[in-house]
Amino acid sequence: xxxxxxxxxxxxxxxxxxxxxxxxxxxxxxxxxxxxxxxxxxxxxxxxxxxxxxxxxxxxxxxxxxxxxxxxxxxxxxxxxxxxxxxxxxxxxxxxxxxxxxxxxxxxxxxxxxxxxxxxxxxxxxxxxxxxxxxxxxxxxxxxxxxxxxxxxxxxxxxxxxxxxxxxxxxxxxxxxxxxxxxxxxxxxxxxxxxxxxxx
Numbered sequence: 080x081x082x083x084x085x086x087x088x089x090x091x092x093x094x095x096x097x098x099x100x101x102x103x104x105x106x107x108x109x110x111x112x113x114x115x116x117x118x119x120x121x122x123x124x125x126x127x128x129x130x131x132x133x134x135x136x137x138x139x140x141x142x143x144x145x146x147x148x149x150x151x152x153x154x155x156x157x158x159x160x161x162x163x164x165x166x167x168x169x170x171x172x173x174x175x176x177x178x179x180x181x182x183x184x185x186x187x188x189x190x191x192x193x194x195x196x197x198x199x200x201x202x203x204x205x206x207x208x209x210x211x212x213x214x215x216x217x218x219x220x221x222x223x224x225x226x227x228x229x230x231x232x233x234x235x236x237x238x239x240x241x242x243x244x245x246x247x248x249x250x251x252x253x254x255x256x257x258x259x260x261x262x263x264x265x266x267x268x269x270x271x272x273x274x275x276x277x278x279x
Contacts, residue, residue, distance in 0.1 A: 081094040109144075110141075128177065131171075132171075134170050138166055141164045157201065166190050173185075183214070183239075185213045187211045187212075196252055209248075233277055234275060240271050241270040248260065
């Protein structure tokens with residue numbers, strides 16, 4: 080605050096605000112254990128290059144107290160207003176490329192977990208597991224057959240879809256008036272996109 084003016088002193092108030100410190104404070108505590116797994120391969124064939132991959136995360140324990148003095152709770156497999164921690168998450172991906180084009184398909188998996196109230200009390204119902212499919216195509220515009228335009232050099236076009244099958248989030252009491260767990264679900268659902276990238 081700035082020094083109090085005579086008018087401030089007469090009114091019994093401090094000086095005017097001159098700045099606000101919004102620095103994040105890490106005052107909670109957490110303890111977690113688990114396992115990250117990842118495997119990938121590359122197969123070069125006459126039909127193109129195929130690259131399958133699989134990654135997964137298993138969380139054995141995630142015990143946290145978000146503020147000092149709060150009870151420590153294990154958040155694995157139960158909905159939490161501060162962010163749900165599913166026991167399993169994984170992504171399987173397959174990409175293919177040949178000369179000027181490529182395709183990539185992936186499946187994102189989240190295991191089921193118990194629903195809870197905003198007071199962290201189990202409701203007795205489970206949020207089902209979910210698998211979302213994504214698809215993307217990439218084209219090197221300069222590499223198109225018969226294409227000789229110099230200005231296309233370094234231009235790559237991508238088109239794709241996230242959540243291709245338009246899967247919606249399941250109902251969850253933890254979401255309150257939202258009706259779904261915003262840390263795991265997304266009301267946007269299917270999302271189509273296109274982009275052109277230039278490299279020079």
